[in-house]
Amino acid sequence: xxxxxxxxxxxxxxxxxxxxxxxxxxxxxxxxxxxxxxxxxxxxxxxxxxxxxxxxxxxxxxxxxxxxxxxxxxxxxxxxxxxxxxxxxxxxxxxxxxxxxxxxxxxxxxxxxxxxxxxxxxxxxxxxxxxxxxxxxxxxxxxxxxxxxxxxxxxxxxxxxxxxxxxxxxxxxxxxxxxxxxxxxxxxxxxxxxxxxxxxxxxxxxxxxxxxxxxxxxxxxxxxxxxxxxxxxxxxxxxxxxxxxxxxxxxxxxxxxxxxxxxxxxxxxxxxxxxxxxxxxxxxxxxxxxxxxxxxxxxxxxxxxxxxxxxxxxxxxxxxxxxxxxxxxxxxxxxxxxxxxxxxxxxxxxxxxxxxxxxxxxxxxxxxxxxxxxxxxxxxxxxxxxx
Ligand code: SF4
Numbered sequence: 001x002x003x004x005x006x007x008x009x010x011x012x013x014x015x016x017x018x019x020x021x022x023x024x025x026x027x028x029x030x031x032x033x034x035x036x037x038x039x040x041x042x043x044x045x046x047x048x049x050x051x052x053x054x055x056x057x058x059x060x061x062x063x064x065x066x067x068x069x070x071x072x073x074x075x076x077x078x079x080x081x082x083x084x085x086x087x088x089x090x091x092x093x094x095x096x097x098x099x100x101x102x103x104x105x106x107x108x109x110x111x112x113x114x115x116x117x118x119x120x121x122x123x124x125x126x127x128x129x130x131x132x133x134x135x136x137x138x139x140x141x142x143x144x145x146x147x148x149x150x151x152x153x154x155x156x157x158x159x160x161x162x163x164x165x166x167x168x169x170x171x172x173x174x175x176x177x178x179x180x181x182x183x184x185x186x187x188x189x190x191x192x193x194x195x196x197x198x199x200x201x202x203x204x205x206x207x208x209x210x211x212x213x214x215x216x217x218x219x220x221x222x223x224x225x226x227x228x229x230x231x232x233x234x235x236x237x238x239x240x241x242x243x244x245x246x247x248x249x250x251x252x253x254x255x256x257x258x259x260x261x262x263x264x265x266x267x268x269x270x271x272x273x274x275x276x277x278x279x280x281x282x283x284x285x286x287x288x289x290x291x292x293x294x295x296x297x298x299x300x301x302x303x304x305x306x307x308x309x310x311x312x313x314x315x316x317x318x319x320x321x322x323x324x325x326x327x328x329x330x331x332x333x334x335x336x337x338x339x340x341x342x343x344x345x346x347x348x349x350x351x352x353x354x355x356x357x358x359x360x361x362x363x364x365x366x367x368x369x370x371x372x373x374x375x376x377x378x379x380x381x382x383x384x385x386x387x
Contacts, residue, residue: 005031006040006074010057011048013243014177015080017128018110019046020119022079028117037065043074044108047082049094049147051345058082059101079108081147088146089349115154118165125173126239127166131159131227132178136186137246139273140284140356141313143347144179153178153185156227163231173239174231181242182249185223212286225253232261241265247272247295248286259302266303267337270296271311275330276323279316282356289330296334307337314372315344315365317356324368331376339376343369 005026009019022044023033034040045061048054058078066073078098086095087109098105110133121127134148163174178184200206212219224242232240240263247270258264274280277288287295299306312327331339343365346353 002030002032003041004034004039005042005044006034006037007044007046008037008061009046009080011046011050011054011081013128013175014130014133014179015046015048017119017130017177018080018113020121020128021115021117021130022046022108022113023120024117025113027120037074038069038072040074042077044077044079047078047080049081049085049143049347051342052347053345055082062102062105076102076105077108078102078105079110079113081143083107083109084149085143085147085349088149089143091349094348110148115158121166121169121171125171126175126241127163127169127171127173128175128177129159129162129166130154130177131181132184135179136183137180137248137286138284138351140282140352141273141316141344141347141350143350146349148179151180151183151187153187153223156185156223156230159227160230160234163234163237167234167236172236173241174237176228176231176240176242179244180246180249182224182245182251182254183220183222184227186220186249188223189220219248221251221253222249224249225251225257228254228264229257229261232257232264237263239263239265241267243269245270247292250295252298255299255302258299266305267307267309268299269309269311270299272330272334273311273313274316274319274323275312275327276319279319279323279327282318282352283313283316284351289326293330293333308334309338309340310334310336311340311342312372312376313342313344314368315360317344317352317359319344319360319368324372328372328375331372336376339372341369341372341376 007019007022009015026044027033031042037043045058047058062076082098086098089095115130132151132153134151135144136151138145166174228240228242231237242265245268250270272292273283273285275289280288296308299308312331314324314327344358344360346358
């Protein structure tokens with residue numbers, strides 16, 4: 001008898017896009033999609049571990065399902081960031097917790113799904129296109145480098161072909177997805193450098209990494225501006241959005257491409273995380289408050305109708321009152337269209353959890369959350385984000 005599957009997706013837009021490929025992965029193995037969870041033989045949970053609460057949601061769902069369905073409970077398959085992090089997280093704490101709390105579950109690491117499966121997309125105007133997976137930045141609070149591993153960019157031609165196919169299928173908008181889209185292609189370049197070769201960008205310009213002395217770190221020119229231009233020029237595309245960006249890799253070349261192509265979305269998500277240099281340094285974010293504000297100025301001067309959104313973490317270990325007020329001040333100065341505020345949540349394996357402790361009391365974190373929320377949404381449609 002042909003087994004039926006059902007996919008439940010938690011977390012971010014990239015997880016939604018991954019679930020579209022996981023759907024094809026199961027169909028190509030002869031499974032049929034179930035209309036409801038209850039009629040499924042296999043329940044695939046595409047998980048998120050960005051916060052403690054996100055992880056608990058998975059365990060909570062399986063517990064209530066087992067209580068409700070008893071021996072009719074479908075087989076549970078865990079995929080996405082929970083298994084990704086459990087496999088990579090050095091202390092092994094996460095894997096132990098997973099095995100203890102879901103002893104019956106099967107595991108499907110995303111790498112086994114790969115990119116060769118054509119996504120089964122939801123009907124609509126917008127198609128999500130994954131351009132890379134993983135991240136090499138190791139921001140001190142972030143579990144993504146553990147949950148999704150090192151950055152791997154998809155081949156330029158494969159991405160352009162997938163966008164053209166989406167347009168042919170009737171989609172008029174695309175969202176280019178990655179944990180840090182701005183560094184798209186940096187891994188290709190690093191590969192070449194290892195081999196001692198120079199790297200040639202589309203258009204023939206030869207590039208070498210630039211050493212940023214005070215950070216003792218290389219700034220690597222990336223392929224993202226060229227990819228964005230290649231996609232924006234595809235006939236029939238009304239809007240091209242991209243998420244998520246890291247200010248460190250946001251080049252003037254990218255600003256120029258955005259300014260010249262009107263179908264590139266004028267809503268830009270540019271996470272700053274904190275307005276204090278001391279906190280940014282502890283977060284291992286490689287830019288300063290001044291550099292961020294100057295980037296914002298350069299973007300606004302070339303693209304006057306830009307609307308900026310951002311992420312800010314309050315209550316990061318060691319954040320003093322004064323440092324918090326620097327974040328409040330930065331939000332006032334930039335006047336973001338939307339500010340996604342989170343209070344710091346320790347995640348297993350991250351450098352902050354290992355080395356910085358969690359010294360800001362939850363009551364104080366919540367006080368700062370509401371204080372910044374009031375400033376960020378003054379006169380704007382409220383967008384409180386519960387965590
Ligand atoms: S750049 Fe983003 S995804 Fe990468 S480690 Fe930092 S916060 Fe996480």
